[in-house]
Amino acid sequence: MVLTTSQRKILEFPYKPASTLKVVAGPGSGKTVTLLHKVHHLVETGQVRPDEILILSLTNKAVDNIIEKLLSVFEESNDENKYTAYELQEIVGQIHVNTIHGLANRIVIENEGLVSIIEENGWRGLMKLLSQDLWKNKHSKLMTPRELQKMFNEYKLGNTRKNEVMERLMKIMKDCQIFTNDDLIYNAPKYLEHPTDRIDYLEGQCFTRALMDEFKVVLVDEFQDLFPSVLPLLEKIAANKQLILFGDSNQSIYNFLGDNRTVMDRLDKLHTAENFTVFHLYDNFRSTPEIISVASKIMRYKVDLNELAKRDLVLKGPSGVYPEVQEISDPVEELEALVEKICLIVCSGAALSDVAVLARTNAHVQIIAEHLRFYGIPFRKLTAQPDWISDSRIQFLISILRTAILVRRGIFEESDPLAAKRSDFSVIVTLSAIKGVGNQAIQSLFRICNEKNISLWHYITEVPKNEWPSAVSNRKKIETYITMISHLMEDSHLVEIEDPLQLLTKISKAAYSLDFAPMVIKGERELHDFKSNLHEMFRVIKICSLNKPPGSSLAEWFLESYVEQGAIQHHQDIQYQSGGLGAVNLSTIHSSKGLEFPIVFLIGGLTHFPIDQNLLYVGMTRARNLLYLNNIKHTGILSNLIARENGSALLNDRFWNYYNQDLKRPILYSAADSVKRYQKIQKKYGFNFIGKRTITTWNYKNAISLFKRLIR
DSSP states (O other), rough: OOOOOOHHHHHOOOOOEEEEEEEEEEEOOOOHHHHHHHHHHHHHHHHHHHGGEEEEEOOEEEEHHHHHHHHHHHHHHHHGSSSSSSHHHHHHSSEEEEEEEEEHHHHHHHHOOSSSEEOHHHHHHTTTTTTTTGTSSSSSGGOOOHHHHHHHHHTTTTSOOOOOOHHHHHHHHHHTTTTTHHHOOOOOOOOHHOGGGGGGGSSOOOHHHHHHHTTTTTEEEOOOOOOOGGGHHHHHHTTSEEEEEEEOOOOOOOGOOOHHHHHHHHHHHOGGGGGGGEEEEOSSSSOOOHHHHHHHTTTSSSOOHHHHTTTSSBBBBOSOOEEEEEESSSSSHHHHHHHHHHHHHTTOOOOOGEEEESSSHHHHHHHHHHHHHHHHOOOOOSSSSOOHHHHHHHHHHHHHHHHHHHHHHHHHHHTTTTGGGHHHHHHHHHHHHSTTOOOOHHHHHHHHHHTTTTOHHHHHHHHGGGSSSOOOOHHHHHHHHHHHHHHHHHHHTTOOOOOHHHHHHHHHHHHSSOOGGGSSSSSHHHHHHHHHHHHHHHHHHHHHHHOTTOOOOHHHHHHHHHHHHHHHHHHHHHHHHOTTOOOOEEEEEHHHTTTTTEEEEEESSSSSOOOOHHHHHHHHTTEEEEEEESOOOOOHHHHHTOOOOOOOOOOHHHHHHHHHTTTTOOOOHHHHHHHHHHHHHHHHHHTTTTTGGGGGGOOHHHHHHHHHHOOO
């Protein structure tokens, strides 16, 4: 691959310990390509070994993208077949690529053993432990697990007065090794400073020590996403190493996590001023000049395109089509207009998979998804994590497995006095989920266990039931629960099961023997969703069976890694899922960052709140060729675009030739054929009938049939 002048400067910048190289790279500037080639150059020139390089990002999506493309860069640069395919895979496999949370998780697990990351079912279980006193003046009947999580996080930050109940929750979570994602970030640097004795007994290389002593280069992708709580971890890792930062402050959209400027000020000063260098990438391989021109008008730091044109830069030629603005006050008509535009551009020769619809919230994305589904238009959601992980039934299955593993550990690991009590949280989560086991029962059992300093499992299995607190009324349900967990622990030696299907079958049978209300499926749609999510869980268990470390059990490795492995699998599915014209991509603007699409619909919704400037900039710069702005509340957009007219896309042969050439596709555009296809749809659904809500007269089966014919 031929790199630009500015990219070559970054590649050739030498390795130097205790130094910082900052690369400011705008959207579409070839940032990821430059990062990958920089890694290759460091290895190929012998400046560092591949196992001395660490690449970090905040999202699984970005990490997955780097992992997938890294091998391709090494293969393309393998001049005169210097290395065999196997040798290249070995080299690339030694380079460490992690999310920052994944890195923190690995450090914590290495020092603490199996830990649990709390999810919605966990917060719901914790709510059962809380007395009504906590909810005074807080409308307890409306309290949700998410609200408890928010209250807990605020308490940990010291934003509220000392509270006995919250203190007790913190102790429960500490004793049971329950972590929030923030806890992982907070604890990891402490273990780097003071590792636990546990790492002395690890087989093979100790990652905690290697991270501090053996790595030489740390590359951080998307530095504008960093937030203050990751600073101690990054500073600890990058000290005395070469820190290479890639990003763009104009794309900083996570300010609700903390001020990114504070982070960058500290990282810029991590090493001495003479060892701090900044390069810029101004090239743009993605967006048309028309899109760049409009996007630059809403940036905090304006870009003069005329000035850039004088430099030695790579820019695309003009398309002749500017972004379009539309304001529609009726929410149904807004959705109708979206469907009409999608039909129009597909009839003109675009694929459905070329199209991305970006909204501000997940709730708005869901509304759009339902509207497309009603038409029979295929779509896929580009969520940060797969849907199956968020399914309450799947979470219950995972909680059942975790309970069995931790209870078993508590029984057999007598040398660890805390091992028995570490199962308390999982027992609370699973037991409290059973219909009929009320809050008072959970609170009474947990209170007496604390008084006796024994685990909850030990109490309900060893203490005669006639000695239990009177508040524990539904004892038969608890007896069934004990039998089920005991059977799961003993049957086929749970930790020895190596077959993914056998493991999932055991967990599912155990869960279905309990009276967990969500396990009662209502309706075909719910059944379809659960079967699909269960299949995805099975796929991840299969992946775990193939990559688990030697000596680890499948059940334990799945519990340790399912979140990260599930996310990687999810993003691979999104990338490779295609057929015919594919499917429309649906996403929040936040989740779309780092991606690009030929055609983007940016949907502002009917909220009166103006869109954040950086968020708008990120959304606009996802587009390569066509950009539609619907109900976007921003003065820069309205004043610069409202008067622009592009004419009918169906008849714009110049643009569609440009479009196909840009995407390296055959130029087969025919205005006559496009008009015929669109007229067929227009006649079917009555598009352009102003004010007419055709949603009430849609025929779902006919819509699906029509789009199948279009795909052909």
